[in-house]
Amino acid sequence: MQLLSHTFKVPDIAAAVEFCYQQGWTDGLPVVPPTQEAIERIIDYLGRDPKEVVGIVNPRNGIATIEKIAINCVMAGCLVEYVPIVIAALEAMLEEPFNLNGVQTTTHCCAPLVVVSGPAVKSLGFNTAEGALGHGSRANATIGRAVRLILWNIGGGLPGEPCKTTHGHPGYYSFCIAENEDVNPWEPLHVGLGFKAEETVVTVAAVESPHSIGTGAGYTSSDDVLFVIADAIATLGSNNLSGGDMVLALGPLASENLSKGGYSKQDVVRELMERAVRPVREVKRKHSIAPVSPFHWNKLVDPGDDEALVPFIRKPENLVILTTGGWGSLGGFAGLFPGWGSLGGLNQSKAVHFPKA
Amino acid sequence: MDILLFDPVGDIDLPERAEEKVLDTLKGKVVGYIFNQHNSSLVFWKHLEENVESALEPSSTLKVYKPNTWAPAPKDKIEQVIQETDFALVGVGA
Numbered sequence: 001m002q003l004l005s006h007t008f009k010v011p012d013i014a015a016a017v018e019f020c021y022q023q024g025w026t027d028g029l030p031v032v033p034p035t036q037e038a039i040e041r042i043i044d045y046l047g048r049d050p051k052e053v054v055g056i057v058n059p060r061n062g063i064a065t066i067e068k069i070a071i072n073c074v075m076a077g078c079l080v081e082y083v084p085i086v087i088a089a090l091e092a093m094l095e096e097p098f099n100l101n102g103v104q105t106t107t108h109c110c111a112p113l114v115v116v117s118g119p120a121v122k123s124l125g126f127n128t129a130e131g132a133l134g135h136g137s138r139a140n141a142t143i144g145r146a147v148r149l150i151l152w153n154i155g156g157g158l159p160g161e162p163c164k165t166t167h168g169h170p171g172y173y174s175f176c177i178a179e180n181e182d183v184n185p186w187e188p189l190h191v192g193l194g195f196k197a198e199e200t201v202v203t204v205a206a207v208e209s210p211h212s213i214g215t216g217a218g219y220t221s222s223d224d225v226l227f228v229i230a231d232a233i234a235t236l237g238s239n240n241l242s243g244g245d246m247v248l249a250l251g252p253l254a255s256e257n258l259s260k261g262g263y264s265k266q267d268v269v270r271e272l273m274e275r276a277v278r279p280v281r282e283v284k285r286k287h288s289i290a291p292v293s294p295f296h297w298n299k300l301v302d303p304g305d306d307e308a309l310v311p312f313i314r315k316p317e318n319l320v321i322l323t324t325g326g327w328g329s330l331g332g333f334a335g336l337f338p339g340w341g342s343l344g345g346l347n348q349s350k351a352v353h354f355p356k357a
Numbered sequence: 358m359d360i361l362l363f364d365p366v367g368d369i370d371l372p373e374r375a376e377e378k379v380l381d382t383l384k385g386k387v388v389g390y391i392f393n394q395h396n397s398s399l400v401f402w403k404h405l406e407e408n409v410e411s412a413l414e415p416s417s418t419l420k421v422y423k424p425n426t427w428a429p430a431p432k433d434k435i436e437q438v439i440q441e442t443d444f445a446l447v448g449v450g451a
């Protein structure tokens with residue numbers, strides 16, 4: 001197989017790891033040395049031309065060929081079966097509403113979160129139990145890592161120049177979660193998005209790190225659970241005051257509480273749209289978006305009416321809900337990932353195309 | 358035994374750039390503005406436009422204010438600025 005990338009010779013594994021650092025090919029974590037055999041194993045599995053262009057990755061205008069994607073997946077430690085998921089995530093991030101150029105360069109701390117739903121969650125061994133938003137599985141860790149390395153090496157999302165994120169967050173290293181269908185009382189995420197149940201689907205959204213919500217689901221009413229979640233959503237520091245998307249990862253206990261309380265997923269969205277609000281007298285003290293902006297809350301309510309309520313979820317599709325995580329304590333935890341607002345990073349979904357066996 | 362490493366950095370897709378033209382003056386020329394409307398730059402930009410128009414005396418102006426500060430201006434608007442102006446000021450506030 002003819003690969004087109006430049007090559008570099010190093011004497012041993014230790015030197016290879018150091019060489020990757022010296023070349024600026026990684027953002028701080030060590031990487032697996034990208035050797036020809038490992039790269040070709042991925043390309044053989046995919047059955048695609050290494051020169052095939054998947055897209056142009058901003059802000060660097062880097063050309064994401066199958067070969068370059070494969071190299072970065074090797075460096076991340078991906079199994080070959082993970083790579084179609086990485087490619088689907090990249091395709092989703094390249095859709096215009098995602099505004100990848102903005103996501104990669106904003107002063108906000110959003111990073112692309114990869115959410116996987118469908119049969120591959122089980123077959124590839126994603127962690128959807130204890131620690132589902134954190135550590136514990138090669139699939140979560142290395143798929144999220146590959147996406148970051150692609151954004152780094154192909155997209156040029158380097159901190160300082162041009163990436164201006166004020167703080168970033170730990171999810172910049174790796175940011176991939178998956179839905180647990182076994183404990184999800186509602187239709188799977190991807191089915192709700194219009195995909196077939198037998199498909200594996202990747203949804204990406206540019207979001208903050210997860211904010212823990214102790215919903216109290218083990219010992220309280222669904223009404224109170226919704227009240228607590230809504231309160232966590234409607235914070236003035238959130239960019240979702242300008243609309244846009246967010247991801248809510250409910251632990252199984254919280255989902256079970258809401259389902260047994262008679263709420264469908266659509267009901268939960270509707271309730272949170274109504275409840276996650278703040279009055280004008282409070283939101284008018286936040287001045288981050290120009291009043292002339294079409295996303296400013298003054299387009300929704302009368303800015304002269306101090307008691308008018310400003311919603312943080314403007315449309316049902318702004319709220320991506322999945323069930324994942326351990327049963328935990330009676331606290332019934334959830335993880336909320338606020339988004340970048342209406343400015344971009346809007347959730348995009350792509351079916352994963354695994355090569356035919 | 359040596360190890361051969363492959364470069365993970367993607368080649369760059371360089372867009373074609375038109376030949377640069379030099380203008381001796383903006384007097385009598387058409388000036389375009391593409392402004393991102395960031396909250397921190399509203400006052401500055403207003404003064405900038407006023408000063409450009411009073412000091413440099415363009416014949417007319419074409420103003421494109423981006424609806425989303427953080428996303429590119431609509432392609433048709435960018436094309437309009439390219440086609441209809443002699444000089445464009447692009448403002449990014451953050």
